[in-house]
Amino acid sequence: MQLSLKQQISQALQDAVDHLLASNQIEAQAEVVLSRPKIREHGDYSCNVAMPLAALLKQNPRQVATSLIAQSQFPADVAKTDIAGPGFINITLKAGGESDVLKTILSQAGQYGCISNEAGQPVCLEFVSANPTGPMHVGHGRGAVVGDSLANLLAARGYAVHKEYYINDAGAQIGVLANSVWLRMQELQGLSITFPDSAYPGQYIIDIATSILADEDFASFEAMDDETRQKELGQRAVNENMAMIRKDLATIGIEFHQYFSEKTLHESGRVNQLIEKLQNQGLIYKGCLPPPKGKEIEDYQPTEQLLFRTTDFGDDVDRPLQKQDGTATYFAADIAYHDDKVSRGYPYMIDIWGADHGGYVTRVQSAMKALTGLDKQPEILLVQMVNLTRDGQPFKMSKRAGTFVTLNEIVEEVGKDAVRFNFMTRRVESQLDFDLEAAKQKNDENPVYYVQYAHARVNAVLRKAKEEGINIAEIADVDTSILRSKEELKLIKMLLSYPEMLATAAERREPYRIALFAMKLAAAFHSFYHHNRVIGVEENLMQARLLLLKASAQVIKNALALLGVSAPEQM
């Protein structure tokens, strides 16, 4: 396998480090890590290894750096090496080669920055998984957008990504849903009802009731016993809600490979099998849990339950697998679900959850560690809350009053691109402030337009070139090395760093880096555009700049595609 230039340089230094340590009979290791200096004068790559090494050798770091450089066999592309500051080794590459990237970008087009790995590792990415008891709200939207972009990102880096939605279509909440619908059906029939606080408010329940009554006879439901009716209506309502959720997801460009029903885990006996399996492994016992702290429970009754020994694997307390009535807890089904993923052969599992499920992370990971021995599997990304505002004023959202804002309302108001991009501009660990008025504005407050505008501007120049009958040269015939202005070099450097950024973003599961990169790239482009004319300059320079424009547009388009945001040619 061929080493990249960075790897060659790193290797050369590492050899020198190892040699120096060996000749001083020191067993400790020192790893060479190359970083990109912020300041241009510090070269193309910088290495700090002389500092820790100096501590081991008890020598002056600058002196250590000197001997490292003397020992290293650098590849020919290294122009010079410097020792700077306390003992940094700064490496400067021969100039001129960078602009070759423009041709690479145009030949690889949509594939630039991606790696195709035929043995692509399968990864199961579970996200959204909003309960099928109502429409998705803004918080779900953030998780959805992050998850979908992460899926695109991992796919671009060669993983075989499987996008999965876990439908929580079992348990008490579905009963509540069924009852809510039944009450509305009775109401629509003119019967007088009292709608309790515990039922789901919201127009969509009435819509579901209406739709059921349109298809079927009210009397047939009236004739059913309570249990049958609850089951029937629960299933109907879940189906309707899922159809609505899928439609809303499709509106922002998200589709899943699989929708996995929790109910099927119970019905197929999968959950009970799992409990048996755990029992055989001695991971379960019957016992009582201490009362929860910090939350007053008036009628707390210590009861004996089936408990999973998650404390042996890092959890705070053991967790119940069965409720008092003997049915399985959500936790039990969730382990069965993850166990199912393991059995389907995924070496990587990533779950994206809302921050309100944070208390759940350790227990699921502990349980899975007990089952598989693997640590930190699944990887769980917690997406923090979205604070919705309008002109800086917070929305008062109340589920009970039914005044929460749905994702779809927001998308309709500000548009898919603005929603998707804005949700991607922060790390998932940070809470996100989303202002509806700001997201609608087409100005500097709104980064999505800034990026899209850069793409549109390139196309405006290309249109103009076409109008003027300018012949665009063959890529191979263009000399890109004449691009030497400050703005051109900066833009080329940005384009060059795109694959590295993608690699970092994928490794760390941080797709927000794509959005930040897109903004920086757009800034570099706008700066270039303002300072350098394309059409009308000397022929060779014009051809080189046209190439630079096309390459810039290509990378912007690639980045936006990963974010699920369109790249318009005209604005």
Place this chain on the structure above:
RNA sequence: GCGCCUGUAGCUCAACCGGAUAGAGCAACAGCCUUCUAAGCCGUAGGUUGCAGGUUCGAUUCCUGCCAGGCGCGCCA
């Protein structure tokens, strides 16, 4: 009370998983449209990185303790 997340310029956020002079955008002030889209460019100003210790040659980053905000804490999901 405990656990997780967050705290960086007036505001919203970066800082390449310990590096060099902590960077952008907005807001403020000052400039740039007879030339490919001004949805743009360019300059100035703005900092005790919540506080206090510690580890280190070196800390926004790691550790400890506080402070503030968010989320959560059996038989809901």
